[in-house]
Amino acid sequence: MSKVLNELGTQCAVFGNHEFDFGLEVLSERVSETNFPWLMSNVVDNETGRPLGDGKITHLLDWHNKRIGLVGLVEREWLDTLATIDPEEVTFIDFVQAGRSLGKQLKEDGCDYVIALTHMRMPNDIKLAENVDEIDLILGGHDHNYDVQKVNGRYIIKSGTDFREFSKITINLDEPNNPIEVNRIEITKDIEEDIAMKEILDSYLGTIEGKMxxxxxxxxxxxxxxxxxxxxxxxxxxxxxxxxxxxxxxxxxxxxxxxxxxxxxxxxxxxxxxxxxxxxxxxxxxxxxxxxxxxxxxxxxxxxxxxxxxxxxxxxxxxxxxxxxxxxxxxxxxxxxxxxxxxxxxxxxxxxxxxxxxxxxxxxxxxxxxxxxxxxxxxxxxxxxxxxxxxxxxxxxxxxxxxxxxxxxxxxxxxxxxxxxxxxxxxxxxxxxxxxSPLRRGSLTSPSLSIHHHGYSHSPSPPSSTHHFHHYHHxxxxxxxxxxxxxxxxxxxxxxxxxxxxxxxxxxxxxxxxxxxxxxxxxxxxxxxxxxxxxxxxxxx
The missing domain is CATH 3.90.780.10 (5'-Nucleotidase, C-terminal domain)
Structure with a gap:
């Protein structure tokens, strides 16, 4: 995915749970292949004292003479799903607390606009929007469906999964309240193929296509x-x-x-x-x-x-x-x-x-x-x-x-x-x-078994030829x-x-x-x- 994400022109990303599927060493190798920063603003690796995955806490972008601040926030729930990370060896900071603190810091440092990149379910994104005025826009992941909601005057935008959709987001930073326009773009066969991206994919597909x-x-x-x-x-x-x-x-x-x-x-x-x-x-x-x-x-x-x-x-x-x-x-x-x-x-x-x-x-x-x-x-x-x-x-x-x-x-x-x-x-x-059936009561048909009841003794007779026939037939x-x-x-x-x-x-x-x-x-x-x-x-x- 590194080459694909680079070719897309990615400027910043937040870690999600599946980035950790193969462990921190593999994650570090993949991150080193990308040419943009990865954020992890509210989870600390207790061993290193740094953000989990060695992510950045915040990132600044200069965009058309405007300063954009970014934070990367995740929910506690998916930390429990990480097979390669011990949840007891990391410190989770509540995303509302972290978002409020970091958003305030970014605004004080001169940012015109603060965006939260999140990897959380929609209810937690809503909670973030309801409680953190310092964040202006939430771009969310983790949910696999496309969804756009406006909560407490700010947008939460989920752009789907597996590159099936994208969002074209236009923000006017020169007008009061910074109005936003969101256009959903569905990826269909009618969209012209990107030649550079196709060459990257072909380099991978060529080796596995026959097997797949x-x-x-x-x-x-x-x-x-x-x-x-x-x-x-x-x-x-x-x-x-x-x-x-x-x-x-x-x-x-x-x-x-x-x-x-x-x-x-x-x-x-x-x-x-x-x-x-x-x-x-x-x-x-x-x-x-x-x-x-x-x-x-x-x-x-x-x-x-x-x-x-x-x-x-x-x-x-x-x-x-x-x-x-x-x-x-x-x-x-x-x-x-x-x-x-x-x-x-x-x-x-x-x-x-x-x-x-x-x-x-x-x-x-x-x-x-x-x-x-x-x-x-x-x-x-x-x-x-x-x-x-x-x-x-x-x-x-x-x-x-x-x-x-x-x-x-x-x-x-x-x-x-x-x-x-x-x-x-x-x-x-x-x-x-x-x-x-001998399958359930094999002990009762044992030839050596003798049952005593009120002074009476009964030993089963040897199996007959009919008995053997039924056994074979069964x-x-x-x-x-x-x-x-x-x-x-x-x-x-x-x-x-x-x-x-x-x-x-x-x-x-x-x-x-x-x-x-x-x-x-x-x-x-x-x-x-x-x-x-x-x-x-x-x-x-």
């Missing part, structure tokens, strides 16, 4: 990666990626922050390329499997929805788990604990579960501090990086369909353990006509059923499955009734299995 056009697979349905959806609700793209990670790790559940998904678009049906994958998960995301309690899961889910309906990156996409939340409930009570299910079972607070997630969340980022000290079962060196797990998933599909030849038949699993367990449970009771059926599950996965048609439900009072009551019905049916099934067991058919007199 590689087709990984073919989807039969569109994938929804829009921020407006994936950061506020379950989407089929989120389900699919989480399912892939769950199958790759063998964990009980997956929780990913929706900030993982960066494409902000609907991906149409058809060929899915490596370029599409990079657009969705452009960052190297190491994953990890940790051991967590049911209570920690509840706390993680509470954090995940605490900013709803804001399009925050902490909102979850999940696999192996379903839950309901009430955004109107009091903080700490948005999740209905009695409706959280891990696989086919309802969550138990003191039970432990294997959670696959990103190291980013295990580090406590995006507010997931409840995961920070959880014991690691599979570390990042042994877990697949998220993008690699997805590529391996496509390779496994190719092998499953016989479209690629490998030296080994080993491949990444296509079906999650929870789906396999659900299949096994659905087949139980059908494999033995005269007894329980293994064939189960293998065929697993094949069906894998074949469904190969079709690449992920769906929304009510894993994340926004609760209303009526829906909550209906779901609680369903839970009670399922629990009652489970008790009846357990009793029926015991009564139908050869071990249960003896005289109780």
């Amino acid at each position: 056009s590689e087709v990984l697979g073919t989807f039969t349905i569109e994938l929804d990666g829009r921020f407006s959806q994936i950061r506020t609700a379950e989407t089929n793209l989120g389900n699919w990626v989480c399912d892939v990670l769950l199958a790759a790790t063998g964990a009980d559940l997956v929780i990913l922050n929706s900030g993982t998904f960066r494409s902000d678009r609907i991906h149409p049906p058809g060929d899915f390329t490596l370029g599409d994958l990079v657009n969705i998960v452009p960052m190297q995301d190491p994953t990890i499997v940790i051991l967590v309690t049911g209570q920690q899961i509840l706390e993680a889910l509470e954090n995940s929805v605490c900013k709803y309906p804001k399009t925050e990156g902490r909102f979850p996409q999940v696999s192996g788990i379903s839950f309901g939340f009430n955004p109107e409930a009091e903080p700490g009570n948005r999740i209905e604990p009695d409706l959280v299910r891990i696989g086919d079972e309802y969550l138990v607070r003191d039970q432990t579960y294997k959670l696959a997630t990103k190291c980013y969340l295990h580090n406590g980022c995006d507010g997931y501090i409840m995961l920070k000290n959880s014991p690691v079962i599979v570390n990042e060196e042994e877990c697949p990086e998220l993008g690699l797990a997805i590529q391996n998933h496509f390779s496994a599909i190719q092998m499953r369909q016989g479209k690629s030849r490998r030296l080994s038949k080993h491949r990444q699993s296509l079906v999650t353990l929870s789906r396999r367990h659900s299949l096994v449970k659905s087949m139980e009771g059908n494999e033995w006509e005269g007894g329980p 293994k064939i059926n189960r293998r065929a059923s697993f094949d069906d599950l894998e074949q469904q996965t190969c079709q690449l048609s992920p769906k929304v499955q009510n894993r994340i439900v926004k609760l209303t009072p009526q829906l909550r009551q209906e779901m609680l009734i369903d839970r009670q019905r399922l629990e009652d049916e489970s008790v009846i099934q357990e009793v029926d299995e015991l009564n139908n067991s050869p071990l249960g058919s003896f005289d109780h007199s």
Whole structure:
């Protein structure tokens, strides 16, 4: 991006959260390649005593015989999202306090106009405009939508994301109150191509274009990666990626922050390329499997929805788990604990579960501090990086369909353990006509077992030839059923499955009734299995 930003004629910038994705050393290298200053006016690195990222506190521009002062302000919230920065090792200065102090200083130093470059959500930009008269204009980032608002007599201008739009801002500094005109410019194919910029892009694209056009697979349905959806609700793209990670790790559940998904678009049906994958998960995301309690899961889910309906990156996409939340409930009570299910079972607070997630969340980022000290079962060196797990998933599909030849038949699993367990449970009771499933009650069919009850002794008879036939027949059926599950996965048609439900009072009551019905049916099934067991058919007199 350095060459691109230089070519654009950038005169000043403020650091945002993603500038720190690869650490301070890489950031320093990239900054040294740019020919303009970077600001960080209200975050201090405790180690150096200087602004984080070695940014400048203020910058002055002489523009048409006018002196323009600039400050760069950020919000506290995204400091918690920095995977490479320890929030406890930096000092955050409230942006209102910093803006007021620095704006006053710049005006006293002779500035005719003060502009705040910010990387904050709109509510914080509004707070800044409402409380700091020393700042004349706010040019904001972090939000990914175009927005212009006038608050307390000053403009807040958000110019979108990914160079889809620009703002042409005209300020008349010779008239009272410095009137401003804002024109939105949308970038379309009708705009004449910039030759110098094209040469820069071609120098990069030439080396990666061939690789990025590689087709990984073919989807039969569109994938929804829009921020407006994936950061506020379950989407089929989120389900699919989480399912892939769950199958790759063998964990009980997956929780990913929706900030993982960066494409902000609907991906149409058809060929899915490596370029599409990079657009969705452009960052190297190491994953990890940790051991967590049911209570920690509840706390993680509470954090995940605490900013709803804001399009925050902490909102979850999940696999192996379903839950309901009430955004109107009091903080700490948005999740209905009695409706959280891990696989086919309802969550138990003191039970432990294997959670696959990103190291980013295990580090406590995006507010997931409840995961920070959880014991690691599979570390990042042994877990697949998220993008690699997805590529391996496509390779496994190719092998499953016989479209690629490998030296080994080993491949990444296509079906999650929870789906396999659900299949096994659905087949139980059908494999033995005269007894329980050995998968659930293997100890009861042990040949050496002897049961004593009121002085009576019963030892099960040796299995008959019919018994062996049913066992063999069941293994064939189960293998065929697993094949069906894998074949469904190969079709690449992920769906929304009510894993994340926004609760209303009526829906909550209906779901609680369903839970009670399922629990009652489970008790009846357990009793029926015991009564139908050869071990249960003896005289109780």
